Amino acid sequence: MSDLNVKEKWQFGKRDFIFLGVVAVVVLVLVLGTSDRTTKNVPSDAIHLHVDSRAECMTCHGVDGIKPQPKGHSRADQCFQCHMQPKEWHQKPQ
């Protein structure tokens, strides 16, 4: 009979530590990533309370507008995903 030990006792080894480390880093990145989603609020002023479409936002915040989006700004369309709306305002641009 061979004494091949099939049911070797499992031990917490170096590779398991590395694996746990990678999992921890991924979780951390995801958590930090979600909190980064929001930035400056849309101002709660007369102008902004009346806009309800992205096209309107871009008349002022496009490249030739009075307050263009900063260089390298996201091209994402859902402004309100990142720029929170004023509380008293419930419209959503497309």
Ligand code: HEC
């Ligand atoms: C009629 C022009 C106009 C339109 C339309 C407009 N904005 Fe603005 N926006 C401005 C001006 C001017 C400022 C800078 C002065 C201020 O803070 O009010 C500004 C500032 C901002 C800021 C920066 C706030 C800060 O704290 O620096 C954000 C974010 C913003 N607008 C988002 C939007 C979004 C999203 C829309 C569309 C729903 C929109 N704006 C539509 C004129 C406009």
Ligand code: HEC
């Ligand atoms: C993916 C997230 C995201 C989306 C979607 C987004 N923005 Fe931004 N926006 C940012 C970030 C981040 C900044 C940089 C803030 C800073 O410079 O501190 C910014 C800055 C701005 C600023 C300049 C604010 C200032 O104080 O100078 C304006 C204006 C603006 N965005 C308008 C818009 C408009 C209009 C839309 C929709 C077409 C939009 N953003 C969609 C993330 C986003």
